[in-house]
Structures are given as structure tokens and as C-alpha cells.
Amino acid sequence: MALAHAILATLMDCPSSGYDLRKRFEGSVGFFWQASFQQIYRELAKLEEQGLVQGDAISQTKRPDKKVFAVTPEGEAFLQEWIRTPCDTAPLRDELLVKMFAGFTVPRGTILQELKAHQLLHRQRLEVFHHIEQTFCSDPKTLSDHDRFRYLTLRNGIYFEQGWLAWCEEAIATVTQTS
Amino acid sequence: MALAHAILATLMDCPSSGYDLRKRFEGSVGFFWQASFQQIYRELAKLEEQGLVQGDAISQTKRPDKKVFAVTPEGEAFLQEWIRTPCDTAPLRDELLVKMFAGFTVPRGTILQELKAHQLLHRQRLEVFHHIEQTFCSDPKTLSDHDRFRYLTLRNGIYFEQGWLAWCEEAIATVTQTS
DNA sequence: ATAGTATATTCAAAAAGTTGAATATGTCAA
DNA sequence: TTGACATATTCAACTTTTTGAATATACTAT
Numbered sequence: 001m002a003l004a005h006a007i008l009a010t011l012m013d014c015p016s017s018g019y020d021l022r023k024r025f026e027g028s029v030g031f032f033w034q035a036s037f038q039q040i041y042r043e044l045a046k047l048e049e050q051g052l053v054q055g056d057a058i059s060q061t062k063r064p065d066k067k068v069f070a071v072t073p074e075g076e077a078f079l080q081e082w083i084r085t086p087c088d089t090a091p092l093r094d095e096l097l098v099k100m101f102a103g104f105t106v107p108r109g110t111i112l113q114e115l116k117a118h119q120l121l122h123r124q125r126l127e128v129f130h131h132i133e134q135t136f137c138s139d140p141k142t143l144s145d146h147d148r149f150r151y152l153t154l155r156n157g158i159y160f161e162q163g164w165l166a167w168c169e170e171a172i173a174t175v176t177q178t179s
Numbered sequence: 180m181a182l183a184h185a186i187l188a189t190l191m192d193c194p195s196s197g198y199d200l201r202k203r204f205e206g207s208v209g210f211f212w213q214a215s216f217q218q219i220y221r222e223l224a225k226l227e228e229q230g231l232v233q234g235d236a237i238s239q240t241k242r243p244d245k246k247v248f249a250v251t252p253e254g255e256a257f258l259q260e261w262i263r264t265p266c267d268t269a270p271l272r273d274e275l276l277v278k279m280f281a282g283f284t285v286p287r288g289t290i291l292q293e294l295k296a297h298q299l300l301h302r303q304r305l306e307v308f309h310h311i312e313q314t315f316c317s318d319p320k321t322l323s324d325h326d327r328f329r330y331l332t333l334r335n336g337i338y339f340e341q342g343w344l345a346w347c348e349e350a351i352a353t354v355t356q357t358s
Numbered sequence: 359a360t361a362g363t364a365t366a367t368t369c370a371a372a373a374a375g376t377t378g379a380a381t382a383t384g385t386c387a388a
Numbered sequence: 389t390t391g392a393c394a395t396a397t398t399c400a401a402c403t404t405t406t407t408g409a410a411t412a413t414a415c416t417a418t
Binding site: 001003035036038039060061062063064065 | 403404405406407412413414415
């Protein structure tokens with residue numbers, strides 16, 4: 001259960017409301033641990049109950065009031081303890097591969113369409129990652145410790161998408177040739 | 180929800196008991212859609228209720244009796260309909276990447292250890308995949324339609340693990356150099 | 359005015375997945 | 389004959405995730 005930890009890690013950068021958190025998930029930790037508003041609000045309530053974050057109600061005149069959460073020392077210790085505990089590789093659950101597994105039951109065209117759609121999605125995501133890489137990081141060696149770790153998560157996304165694209169190409173070629 | 184579909188796809192190859200199914204998941208569809216006994220039995224009961232599979236009680240003398248399930252024509256249509264429905268890319272949820280995201284909060288050694296452990300896991304899994312590839316498929320072109328789709332899921336696993344290994348190497352190098 | 363958008367939070371219910379068992383039959387080896 | 393192992397199924401409780409809302413404030417463009 002890494003949602004709590006993803007939230008703590010994000011709050012370490014700067015205290016945020018549930019709404020802010022969700023927004024900040026997009027384009028960062030959300031690439032490898034996505035969560036809805038509902039999940040984040042519920043988790044924040046639980047974390048506050050456990051004393052791992054502390055909420056601070058902020059009155060705003062130009063916008064609805066909000067509650068900004070910050071990580072407590074206990075929260076940071078909790079996060080560090082979790083990082084120290086070895087974890088397994090992430091279990092995969094990929095619908096497209098289940099479809100491929102049963103691909104022989106449907107016309108080739110059906111699978112080809114889906115493969116091309118996924119190829120496009122992965123191409124687009126890779127572009128996004130490349131774009132982030134270019135704007136965020138002209139020279140990886142000049143990055144701070146903090147940013148170097150962030151950069152590595154981005155690099156993971158790049159390897160991941162490149163792998164998918166290479167596979168899509170092979171799969172499309174194979175399925176096309178299939179009588 | 181692809182568990183039902185993964186079960187149907189597996190039963191298309193040959194009718195099986197819940198126990199058999201679970202065993203057959205390992206080393207095939209389980210690489211990209213794993214499920215426990217409990218999940219499989221529950222899902223089978225639901226599928227039977229919906230008329231998508233049909234169970235047949237088999238008395239055995241040398242072993243406990245079992246119930247063998249086969250896909251009905253409705254089940255096959257259901258599976259095909261699902262395959263025709265476009266799906267999105269699989270959402271990622273990867274603890275290691277969350278750890279990397281928060282890597283700056285712990286000593287370098289902690290992260291390095293974890294990276295090396297994962298590097299080993301991915302190396303081992305890649306070896307397994309390569310081994311399957313060699314025994315299952317000397318020449319991809321000679322494969323049947325059915326097996327060619329299976330082969331493509333295997334190829335996906337190979338690209339996936341190669342991507343992880345390339346990343347692990349880069350990440351280990353980067354974290355090692357980090358002051 | 360009012361409709362749309364962004365901010366900000368909460369609720370309820372269902373579906374899916376996880377954990378940790380318990381039960382029962384039969385084989386095989388020490 | 390005892391214990392370990394493989395087969396075969398089921399139960400209960402729990403956590404996590406998903407889905408589909410509802411509510412409220414305030415800014416902006418028409």
C-alpha cells in the first residue's frame with residue numbers, strides 16, 4: 001500500500017490540500033501511482049488520525065477554504081521505514097496482454113486496431129516524457145540530489161515506453177503477416 | 180476487470196478445475212494477470228451463474244473429486260466482445276518508483292540495495308522468459324496462429340524486463356555517483 | 359444574468375483484490 | 389504411522405480501488 005507513502009513523499013516537497021495533492025500527482029508520482037480525489041482525501045484523513053500528517057485549515061477569500069497538510073516528524077520516519085523495507089516487483093495487470101493471449105479467437109483486424117491504438121498512446125506518452133526531460137533537465141549532472149531521484153523515475157518511464165513501442169512494432173508486424 | 184476474461188481465455192485451451200486453472204495461470208497468463216485460488220473460484224462461480232462457463236463434477240478415485248469448467252458459446256461471445264472493446268493502457272502502480280521518488284529522504288545505500296535486489300529479480304525473470312522462448316519456440320515463423328499470439332505476450336515480457344534492466348543499471352550508476 | 363470552469367471537499371455503494379485461514383482426500387517416503 | 393506434499397475447494401474478514409455522484413465558493417466570459 002504505497003498511496004500513503006506517495007502522499008507523504010509529495011507533501012515532503014511542500015504542504016498541500018487534498019485538491020492540490022491530486023493536481024500535483026498528475027505529471028509526477030501519478031505516472032506510477034495514480035489516485036483519485038476520493039482516495040487522497042480518505043488517505044489524508046487516515047494519515048492525520050495516525051499523526052503522520054497535520055492539517056491546517058486555511059481561510060481564503062478568493063477561493064473556497066481549504067485544509068493544508070504537512071508531514072510530521074513521525075510521518076517522515078514512517079516513510080523512511082517503509083523505504084527501508086524491501087519490496088517485490090510490481091505485479092502486472094495488463095488487459096491488452098490478456099487480449100493478445102486470447103487473440104486467436106477474434107479476427108486479426110481487431111487485434112491490429114488495438115495494437116495501433118496502443119502504439120499511438122505509448123508514442124504520445126514517450127513524447128510527454130521527452131518533453132519533461134528537456135525542460136526539467138538540460139544536464140543531469142547539475143541536478144540536486146532531490147531532483148536526481150525524480151529524474152530517475154522519469155528515465156524509468158522513458159525506458160518503459162520505449163519497450164512498449166518496440167514491442168508494438170514487432171507485434172503489429174507479426175499479426176499483419178499472420179495469414 | 181479482466182480476470183473473467185483471463186479465465187475464459189485459459190479455459191478456451193482446455194477445460195479445467197479451479198485448481199488446475201490457478202496452476203495453469205502460473206507460467207502463462209499469470210505473468211500479466213495474476214490471481215489467487217480464492218479469486219478464481221469466486222469468479223468461476225460467478226461465470227457459471229451467468230452461463231458463460233459450465234461446470235461438470237468429476238469423480239476421482241486417486242484424488243479428491245473436482246469440478247471441471249468449460250467455456251459455453253455465450254462465454255466465447257462474451258470474451259470476443261470484450262476483446263473488441265478498446266481498452267486503455269494499464270495503470271501502473273509501482274512501489275519501487277514511489278521509493279525512488281522519495282529517495283532523497285534516506286541514505287544512498289538504502290536505495291542502492293533495493294535497486295540491486297530488483298536488478299537481480301529482473302535478471303532472473305528475463306532468464307525465465309528466454310528459457311521459455313528457447314524451448315517453446317525455435318522458429319517463430321513455424322508457430323500456429325494460436326501460439327503466435329502467446330509468443331507475442333512472451334516477447335512483451337522480454338522487452339519489459341530488458342527495459343527494467345537497462346534502467347536499473349542507469350539508476351545504480353547515478354545513485355552511486357551521487358555524493 | 360448565467361453558463362462554464364477551477365477550486366475544494368465529501369458521501370455512498372460496489373467491485374476487485376488480499377490475507378489467513380479451514381477442510382478433505384490421497385500419495386509417498388522416512 | 390507420522391509427516392510432508394499435492395490435489396481440490398471454501399469461508400470470513402479486510403483493504404483497496406472504482407464509480408458516480410452531491411455540495412459549495414468564486415472567477416470569467418458571453
